[in-house]
Amino acid sequence: MGTVAAHGLRKSFGDVQALDGVDLDVPDGSFFVVLGPSGAGKTTTLRAIAGLEKLDGGSVHLDGRDATNDTPAARDLAMVFQSYALYPRRTAYDNIASPLRARKASSSDIAAAVQQVSALLHIERLLQRRPAQMSGGEMQRVALARALVRRPRAFLMDEPLTNLDLKLRVEMRTELTRIHRTLGGTFLYVTNDQVEALSMADHIAVLRDGRVQQVGTPTEVYERPANQWVAGFVGSPRISLLACRAEGDRLVGAEGWSLPRPRWTTAEDGRPLLLGLRAEDVSVEKRGETALAGELYGLEPLGDRTVVDVKVGSETVKVKARPTVTGTPGQRVSVTVDLDRAHIFDAGTGLALSTTGR
């Protein structure tokens, strides 16, 4: 068992409200990611769950039992940080063995556990090295191994891949999901990187200003963002948001465009709205009835695709196109819109309207 639940977590530092009623339900065995920008309260949430932060309010339940007042050790959680925090003078073997030695495990049990976790992380050949003789990626693996060598109730990870270079990060993403599947434990993982969240999580909680904005699977969060802010934070290139309002059977843009009103919008006429368009749901290469007239602003080749920036009046629409697409700034372009895949948000509250029709 390894369920972790947080209810109504509140914490302020001076006049900054770091946590403003955070609720999380982390199912047993899940890879649960808390995603948010810096300052959202992610690390504070994790530290509160670990018992490293005293709360102003709220409770932490572990395996259904109130653990709010338990010491960190009694909670039986393992933490992995973005800095590796290895003992510099000890070998990888001794670093990994240290949590077991602290628990007075027998040396044969320790040897077996270290051997097993080293095989899982492919670090058998590093065991006799000290941190100074390892690369950053190797140290991160050893730090992970040290957390994984125990069988705690859950693993808490605070941006463990942040200090790795891009290539290693990509590899470690895959490694972590593999390790999670192999071990079958509960992972609670904090990051500001939406690619990490989407690629590894089975559940994502999106956090902003100490409040949970949305909880869902990666697909739900990407395809049915609960509000305008989540839509903008998750997905790259960022979703384009165009000011508009409904008028009869039309959607009329603040920049003068007009599109058929999607059947599933319930917003009453005249209410200020935002039309949200993901770069892959618009096209400058396809022709279609429902299109926005604009001017090419710039091209950003990314290799496997090129992002085309189109100015529609003063607003920008980002469009995913084939890598070989060409054009010159200033040129007139028509952006075909797949309205069945569009998002509509209330411009005042930012909340998504009528996602059920999608």
Add this chain to the structure above:
Amino acid sequence: MAGIDVTSLHKKYPDGTVAVEHVDLSIGDGELFVMLGPSGCGKTTTLRAMAGLERQTSGDIRIGRTLVNDLPPAERDIAMVFQFYALYPHLRTRDNLAFPLRAEGKPEKEVRERVAEVARMMQLERLLDRRPHRLSGGEQQRVALARALVRRPQAFLMDEPLTNLDAELRADVRTEIKHLQAELGTTMVYVTHDQVEAMSLGHRIAILNKGRVEQVGTPLEVYDRPASLFCAAFIGSPPMNLIEVQVAEGALHGPGGLVLTPPDGLPRDRSLVAGVRPEALEVTAPGADRTVPARVVSAEALGDEIIYVVDHGGGTDVRVRMPPTVRFAADEQVGLRHAGGTPPVYDTSTEELVA
């Protein structure tokens, strides 16, 4: 405006470290030229030598037709933007922008006009009366860029100007820089370690490694045909799959029975690897046409695409980029096939492109 020519630029420090090793670059007039590489590759040293902030051990730098080796930075007519903002903390935005013009002794009327113009272009009008501590990081960086632009120099030299911005803002400012450069037509040399930034900004990219230029090319050239294994690993995320291949019967044979179309002019009797982009592979239902049997190791749904990590019995797992509509689960048995064109092929001993 002017192009920049760097000929056999060499920089050796007193302790013997060679930071830049006989680098040749020819940057066109009006070009947005990116120098890309990991830390320590020599890109910043090269840029600083262009700016005159670093004296090279040997080699020549020409801006326009002028040999500038012996000119101090101020006489090179270039503007430099650093990764830190370097604004004057006690000056309002307006005066920070005016500073370089006043230093050149321009009449106050012209100063006002040019500040107003650059403020409009960079959308800084409502920030003109604020001091730096009342600006966000992104706003400070826009002011720093505007201050470089206001001088209309022959060339802009930029050293990772976006590094301190958060991801969202970075993408926005990137778009603005590219647009501005196109509008002004001023030569720009831009240094970064971020391959996405390099790809999306550059007309051409120079990839540097250990003080040497590994490749110069357009974004699509360096993406489609990396000149070396280093470039192959550095450009693209996830990076190119490097698959050991044998040449037989007019095809490239990878492990697990994977077959690739060979490029022309392959050398014989060498140990080769093919570079296969994740989007040039396809995951299918098991047993589909031209596939080899494989197993999904993991599936990473990134919203607009899914990256599959696939084991096809080749020793090294490969990464495959698929549209989000194609769904396979971890541990599922699938087929794997090569779907696109001829891959670049590398010699494993020289690590260079051979065909």
